[in-house]
Amino acid sequence: MSEVEKYIKSIPDFPQPGIIFRDVTSVTEDPEGMKLAIDEMDKLLEGVDYDVIAGAESRGFIFGAPLAYKNGKGLVLVRKKGKLPRETVEMSYDLEYGQATIEIHKDSIKPGEKVVLVDDLIATGGTIEAAAKLIESLGGIVVKMVFLIELTDLKGRERLSKYDVASVVQFE
Ligand code: PRP
Ligand code: ADE
Structure with a gap:
């Protein structure tokens, strides 16, 4: 397990009873925590052939942006519904708690x-599966999915078995 684990705070019963919320603000607020998180996520990208990074709003932007910058790539914003100004494609999905709709600009991804x-x-895995489907609907190819944290008991990896899924820290 990575050293970055010690920066992740676990808050029971947030946002509702029974959920243990894994809080990344305690990672991002600490210079060493932020550096470890980005460097270790970046290691998961070594040897991967890709054109662009796509980040899922909002916490995905925090990690997607420095990874894109570090690797000389652009960042596509997968946003919650109603935020993007041009023509979009959208998809609804269920979360561990609740429901949401995400969208991306139709011209964000080029075929291939x-x-x-x-x-x-x-x-x-609902959020990232919806994001992958949006990208694929525009002709994009999802070559890897990278996370700081994986909640293994929720079996997102099984749901996403056709993708290459990688995470830095795992919690049951
Ligand atoms: C959280 C998290 C992931 C998603 C994971 O986002 O940042 O995007 O839930 O859950 P899933 O694998 O069950 O889909 P949230 O929708 O809470 O939005 P936020 O990043 O804006 O806080
Ligand atoms: N998003 C979905 N489930 C979560 C959890 N348990 N902690 C933090 N973010 C989450």
């Missing part, structure tokens, strides 16, 4: 483009 999806955390 190789995309790495980045988020802070995979729980059920």
